[in-house]
Structures are given as structure tokens and as C-alpha cells.
Amino acid sequence: MNGPQPRKKGKKRKAESGEHSADAEDAPKQSAGISNILKRFRSTHRDPNELRGQDADLGQDAAAAPSGLELGDAELQNEEKIAEGADDAAPVRNTSEDAHETAGQLQHSSAQLPASQSRPDDVAADEAEEEDNDRGKHKAKQKQPKQASDAVLPWMRLPVSITAGQGVQLGDVGGLDPRLRDKMRADGFVELYPVQAAAWRITAGGHSRMHDVCISAPTGSGKTLAYALPIVQGLLGRRCVPQLRCLVVLPTRDLAAQVFKVFSGLCPAVGLRAGLAAAQASVAAEAADLFGNGQEPSPSGVYQLSEEVVAPVDILVATPGRLMAHLKGTPGATLQHLRYLVVDEADRLLRQAYQDWLPFVVAAGGAQQAQHGCRSGVLKFVASATLTRDPAKIDRLGLHCPRYLALEAADTRYALPRSLKEYKLVCTGADKPLCAIALLRQLSAEPTVVFTASVEATRRLYVLLSGVPDLAAKAVEFSSLNSTSERSAALTAFTTGEAKLLVASDAMTRGMDLPSVAAVVNYDAPVYPKTYVHRAGRTARAGRAGRVYTILRKEEVRHFKELLRKVNNTFVMDHKLTPQLLEAAQPACAHALEVLQAYLAAEGA
Numbered sequence: 109m110n111g112p113q114p115r116k117k118g119k120k121r122k123a124e125s126g127e128h129s130a131d132a133e134d135a136p137k138q139s140a141g142i143s144n145i146l147k148r149f150r151s152t153h154r155d156p157n158e159l160r161g162q163d164a165d166l167g168q169d170a171a172a173a174p175s176g177l178e179l180g181d182a183e184l185q186n187e188e189k190i191a192e193g194a195d196d197a198a199p200v201r202n203t204s205e206d207a208h209e210t211a212g213q214l215q216h217s218s219a220q221l222p223a224s225q226s227r228p229d230d231v232a233a234d235e236a237e238e239e240d241n242d243r244g245k246h247k248a249k250q251k252q253p254k255q256a257s258d259a260v261l262p263w264m265r266l267p268v269s270i271t272a273g274q275g276v277q278l279g280d281v282g283g284l285d286p287r288l289r290d291k292m293r294a295d296g297f298v299e300l301y302p303v304q305a306a307a308w309r310i311t312a313g314g315h316s317r318m319h320d321v322c323i324s325a326p327t328g329s330g331k332t333l334a335y336a337l338p339i340v341q342g343l344l345g346r347r348c349v350p351q352l353r354c355l356v357v358l359p360t361r362d363l364a365a366q367v368f369k370v371f372s373g374l375c376p377a378v379g380l381r382a383g384l385a386a387a388q389a390s391v392a393a394e395a396a397d398l399f400g401n402g403q404e405p406s407p408s409g410v411y412q413l414s415e416e417v418v419a420p421v422d423i424l425v426a427t428p429g430r431l432m433a434h435l436k437g438t439p440g441a442t443l444q445h446l447r448y449l450v451v452d453e454a455d456r457l458l459r460q461a462y463q464d465w466l467p468f469v470v471a472a473g474g475a476q477q478a479q480h481g482c483r484s485g486v487l488k489f490v491a492s493a494t495l496t497r498d499p500a501k502i503d504r505l506g507l508h509c510p511r512y513l514a515l516e517a518a519d520t521r522y523a524l525p526r527s528l529k530e531y532k533l534v535c536t537g538a539d540k541p542l543c544a545i546a547l548l549r550q551l552s553a554e555p556t557v558v559f560t561a562s563v564e565a566t567r568r569l570y571v572l573l574s575g576v577p578d579l580a581a582k583a584v585e586f587s588s589l590n591s592t593s594e595r596s597a598a599l600t601a602f603t604t605g606e607a608k609l610l611v612a613s614d615a616m617t618r619g620m621d622l623p624s625v626a627a628v629v630n631y632d633a634p635v636y637p638k639t640y641v642h643r644a645g646r647t648a649r650a651g652r653a654g655r656v657y658t659i660l661r662k663e664e665v666r667h668f669k670e671l672l673r674k675v676n677n678t679f680v681m682d683h684k685l686t687p688q689l690l691e692a693a694q695p696a697c698a699h700a701l702e703v704l705q706a707y708l709a710a711e712g713a
């Protein structure tokens with residue numbers, strides 16, 4: 109077996125009293141070694157109840173922030189590094205985490221890494237913030253029920269409803285350039301999805317600047333093309349001089365690359381050029397490619413193009429860090445000609461740490477508005493499947509007469525795709541690896557994404573699966589522990605069908621479009637509703653069928669039900685594994701745990 113290579117640890121893991129002692133009581137009569145590995149394996153999984161306790165603490169006294177917050181910050185730095193390509197392979201090590209790292213000393217298996225010490229890979233801090241807001245609002249609601257709804261901006265209470273079945277055949281899309289229509293048909297598109305038709309209508313095919321557009325539509329509903337198509341159409345016919353006229357901002361490099369692909373599919377058909385600033389290349393190389401080496405057009409508006417010099421791109425897709433690097437340091441990188449701004453995964457981008465880019469970009473839009481009188485100079489698109497409705501956050505976007513596109517009534521937050529089927533699977537903590545193996549064996553013929561709560565848990569589940577003979581060759585790993593090239597190779601293997609199981613941290617949770625995913629498994633239950641929505645949304649995309657399975661330890665069931673209740677989700681059914689299936693998985697599980705034991709021992713050596 110080409111098993112995963114362990115990471116070397118600098119410090120021994122520190123023994124701590126076991127929050128998972130209940131699991132130990134549940135444990136079947138296996139050998140002491142296997143029982144210990146199970147404890148160790150579970151030790152990286154976060155306990156929702158514990159996190160909830162921390163959130164409450166945070167809400168009361170931010171100054172006395174517990175380690176969960178520090179870790180969120182550390183992870184944020186890591187995420188930003190990944191987004192900007194500063195450090196591909198090495199994850200940020202958090203000192204408090206280091207202090208609690210055990211070094212695979214299984215004889216200290218009673219040592220438990222506190223659940224909150226494992227590092228989430230994407231959204232935890234973001235979701236926690238939103239949850240805190242919700243909780244704050246909930247408290248306010250209890251005190252002053254009538255004022256709570258005032259927290260929602262008036263235009264968000266009156267959404268333009270996107271209902272299923274309101275797609276428009278490409279031939280019936282008024283004002284669509286025939287070259288774009290042909291290109292879309294050649295790519296297999298036959299109609300605009302409802303959200304795309306609505307965005308097209310509101311912006312008059314990208315030509316009207318009367319209303320900025322906020323899109324809160326389910327995962328996989330086609331939000332990317334909902335803004336890409338009007339923008340490309342709107343840029344046609346106005347292009348006398350190549351200039352940066354559209355900026356699309358996304359939170360991570362993988363997502364930026366994905367959206368860039370959509371634009372670069374459309375642009376050549378109509379003679380436009382899209383560029384990517386997401387640390388796929390060095391800043392200097394990007395600068396030369398994207399901004400024409402800082403060359404200014406002649407007074408007649410003509411660039412002297414040579415082999416060495418290229419004109420600026422029309423559309424730039426960027427991550428915030430790389431965007432700011434160019435705006436501050438690249439000659440010719442300017443937003444003064446900006447006509448379109450897209451903030452995709454907006455709730456993620458609006459989070460605190462990203463905000464230095466936003467005032468800068470919004471100010472550019474403000475300058476344009478002054479130029480164009482009362483009309484907006486820059487048409488803004490804001491998109492997310494879980495768009496925040498926090499007025500303070502939305503306010504930062506400086507929207508002009510916005511229209512809110514949402515699936516249903518305004519108070520339905522976080523809608524899931526209609527084609528999604530949801531299941532939960534309850535087991536004891538001790539049985540979780542066994543249940544996961546049995547379930548993944550059931551699903552392994554179909555492309556399945558398996559989510560865990562942290563980068564460490566992702567690695568360990570991946571190692572565990574590498575010890576299951578019939579699953580080993582089918583599994584690949586995707587988290588910030590992997591380099592960009594490793595992540596990219598994992599995605600390729602998964603999309604080509606070479607791999608069937610993508611074991612992922614929450615780095616994969618948002619926006620990633622892998623159309624073939626038949627099922628999502630939450631090996632670790634999500635702590636926040638948004639995380640559940642985005643994870644589940646990796647399947648059932650574009651109207652296809654999909655299933656999400658959430659494995660729950662008994663003590664997690666209550667929190668999971670609470671999570672579902674918050675989003676009015678009453679659709680989760682029970683999934684039962686037959687005793688035969690579980691029995692058949694036992695030898696494989698025992699072997700897999702030994703493989704994990706060897707890995708952990710080597711890791712700590």
C-alpha cells in the first residue's frame with residue numbers, strides 16, 4: 109500500500125483529561141490497542157456542545173476569548189496563505205495547538221486533544237460569528253419580539269422570487285449576443301436557469317445600472333453564470349480600449365480558478381480577455397500578463413502592443429490578497445475604469461480579516477458614481493448560498509438600489525437544492541469508524557465527498573481508509589495539509605473517476621463545483637447550519653440528484669436537530685446500516701485501525 113506519509117511533529121502531545129470518556133465507556137471489547145487508537149482518532153473531532161459553550165463565552169466577553177478563537181485566527185491566516193499561495197504545503201502551526209499536540213504515544217491514549225484544538229479548514233470562525241449574531245438577535249427577539257425583524261434591510265424583506273421552472277431557453281433570451289449563445293450551446297447549455305434569467309432581466313442583459321443585484325440562491329443553482337453572462341454581454345460594444353472593467357473577488361484560490369474558467373470560456377467568443385490574480389503565478393508574472401506591464405495607452409487610446417507587452421485584461425478574477433498586491437504595487441493596475449464588481453461567497457468575504465480590500469474597491473465604485481451623477485457607475489453583483497442579512501455587513505458593500513434575488517420568502521434562509529435527499533446515521537463514538545467504513549463501502553461505486561471537522565481529522569480518516577483494502581485505491585485527500593498541486597491532482601483524480609472518495613476538510617465546503625458528486629458524507633457533523641448547507645451543496649448541483657449522510661454520535665443528535673430547526677429543515681431521514689454490513693466491515697476496520705496506529709506512531713517518532 110502506498111500509504112500516506114506521516115508528518116513529523118516537533119513536540120510530544122500533552123496528556124489531558126478525556127472529554128471523550130463517554131466514548132470509552134461505549135467501546136466494545138476490542139483489544140486495548142484498537143480502543144486506544146479509536147480514542148486518539150476521535151480526539152481531533154470537535155464537540156459541537158463544547159463549541160457552543162465557547163460561543164456563549166465569546167458573546168459575553170470577547171476580551172476573554174478562549175483558545176477556540178485563537179485557533180480560528182490561526183486558521184484564517186492559514187486560509188489566507190492558501191488563497192494567496194504564500195505557503196503551499198506547510199500549515200500554520202498554532203502555538204497553543206502545539207502545546208497540546210500528542211506525538212502518537214498510544215500508551216498515553218487517555219490523553220485527549222481538546223476538541224476545540226483541532227483546526228477547522230475554512231468557515232468555522234465565519235459561521236461562529238454569524239451564529240453569534242443570530243444568537244444575539246435571538247436574545248433580542250426574546251426581549252423585543254416586534255423589533256427583531258427590523259434588523260433585516262427593507263429591500264431584503266421583499267425579494268425577487270426565483271422559483272423553479274422559470275428558466276428561459278437560450279433562443280428566447282432577449283439581447284443575448286449570438287456568439288455567446290452559440291458558445292453556450294456548444295458547451296451543452298440549452299437554457300438559462302431561473303436565477304440566471306432573473307439576473308439577466310434585472311440588469312437588462314448587463315446594460316442597466318439601475319439596481320445592484322444580491323443573489324441568495326441554493327448551492328449549484330448557477331449563480332456564477334447569473335453574473336458572468338450579463339457582465340460579458342454588458343462589456344460588448346463598449347470596448348474601444350482594453351481596460352480593466354470588471355473585477356470578480358472570491359475568497360480562495362481554488363474558487364477563483366473555478367470562476368476564471370467560466371469567464372475564460374465565454375470571453376474568447378466575443379474578443380474579451382479574462383485574467384486570474386490568485387497566486388497561480390508570481391506577482392511579477394501576473395502583473396505582466398494582467399496589466400500590460402503598466403503601459404499607458406497613447407492619447408488616441410491605442411496601446412503599442414509588442415510580443416513583450418500585452419494589453420490589460422477586461423475582466424479580472426482575484427482573491428483579495430493578490431488583488432491588493434496588484435492595486436498597491438503593479439503599475440497600470442487601476443480600478444478607475446471599473447464597470448462591474450462581483451463579490452462572490454459574499455458572507456465569507458465580508459468577514460473581518462478580509463476587509464482592507466473592500467473599502468478600497470467600494471471607494472473606486474463611489475468615484476465612478478460621482479462621475480455618473482445619481483446612477484451607479486459600477487454595477488455590483490453579490491452572491492452566496494448563505495448570504496448574510498446583517499445590515500451592518502451589507503452596508504459595507506455600498507449597494508445602489510439593490511434587488512434581492514432569493515428562492516422563496518425572505519425569512520427562509522439557506523435553502524437547499526430540491527433534488528437533495530438528506531439522511532442521518534446515529535452510532536456510538538466507538539462505532540463511528542466502523543459505520544463510516546460500512547457506509548463508504550455502500551457508496552464507493554459513486555463519487556462521494558467525505559467531510560471531517562479539521563485538517564488533522566481529514567488526514568487521519570484518509571489514513572484509516574488507506575487501510576481498508578477495497579477503499580484504499582479509491583480515496584484521495586483534500587485539505588490545506590496538501591500542496592496546491594496535490595489538491596489539484598486529487599480533484600483531477602476525483603473528477604476523472606479514478607478516485608471515488610474525496611476525503612476533505614472544510615476547504616472544499618464552499619463553492620467548489622464537482623458536478624459528478626453523487627453523495628456527501630459528513631463524517632464529522634457540521635457545527636453550524638451554514639456549514640451543513642455548503643457541504644451538502646457539493647452534491648445535487650444543477651438539478652441533479654444527490655444525497656447527504658451525516659454520521660452522528662448519540663450525544664450530537666440534539667445539537668444536529670437544533671441546527672436543522674434553525675433552517676426549518678424537516679427533511680432528514682434515518683439511514684440504517686444492516687448488522688450484516690457492519691459485521692462484514694469489522695475485519696477491515698480492525699486492520700485499518702492498525703494502519704492508523706502505525707501512522708500515528710511513525711508521526712510521533
Ligand SMILES: Nc1ncnc2c1ncn2[C@@H]1O[C@H](COP(=O)(O)OP(=O)(O)OP(=O)(O)O)[C@@H](O)[C@H]1O
Pocket residue numbers: 296297298299300301304325326327328329330331332333492493618619620621623645649650
Ligand atoms: N444554464 C445552465 N445549464 C446547464 N448547466 C448549468 C447552467 N448554469 C450553470 N450550470 C452548471 O451548474 C453547476 C453549478 O453552477 P455554479 O457553480 O454556478 O453554482 P452556484 O450556484 O455558484 O453554487 P455554489 O453556491 O455551490 O457556489 C455548474 O456545473 C454549471 O456548469
